[in-house]
Amino acid sequence: MIETERRFLLSRLPQSEPHQTWNLQQWYIKLEGQWIRIRSAQSETGQIRLTHTLKTRIEVGSSEEIERDISLEEFNEWMGLIQKSPHRRISKIRRVWEDTHIWEIDQFTDGIGLIIAEVEISDLGQYLQIPAYIQPLILEEITGRPGFGNRNLAMKNSNS
Numbered sequence: 001m002i003e004t005e006r007r008f009l010l011s012r013l014p015q016s017e018p019h020q021t022w023n024l025q026q027w028y029i030k031l032e033g034q035w036i037r038i039r040s041a042q043s044e045t046g047q048i049r050l051t052h053t054l055k056t057r058i059e060v061g062s063s064e065e066i067e068r069d070i071s072l073e074e075f076n077e078w079m080g081l082i083q084k085s086p087h088r089r090i091s092k093i094r095r096v097w098e099d100t101h102i103w104e105i106d107q108f109t110d111g112i113g114l115i116i117a118e119v120e121i122s123d124l125g126q127y128l129q130i131p132a133y134i135q136p137l138i139l140e141e142i143t144g145r146p147g148f149g150n151r152n153l154a155m156k157n158s159n160s
Helices: 072-083
Strands: 002-010 020-031 034-043 048-059 062-069 088-098 102-108 115-120 138-141
Touching: 020 072, 034 072, 048 072
Parallel strands: none
Antiparallel strands: 002 062, 002 115, 002 138, 020 034, 020 088, 034 048, 048 062, 088 102, 102 115
């Protein structure tokens, strides 16, 4: 699936209540030249989702993403491999707002202290109406800036 998104650095979280909140832990490991993301997501209601993702940048703002749910057994197998290998890890709280688009706003923990909003769109040239609860919080658009990508923000730690 091709994922096209715009991303924005925010000064703070919106005041309005999100529709959903998730606690995310993501690990990145490079195998045979390909970065793999393993994610554990837990919702405020206790729902747990475990995923394996391959993501390849196509152009600024667009990536090919192959994501699949994995079992707890497969997740634990990946964690065993990750613990023995150089990897990167990141933790964040994701809040989701739904209006004309789905807005995901990540508050990075682990001392990173950034708040990043992202929205998936069909085309980077598409007009995007930014909701009033987000617009005044935007410090700058960071679409396509590699230093703000999750993998690059992830803490380099072979023992976490």
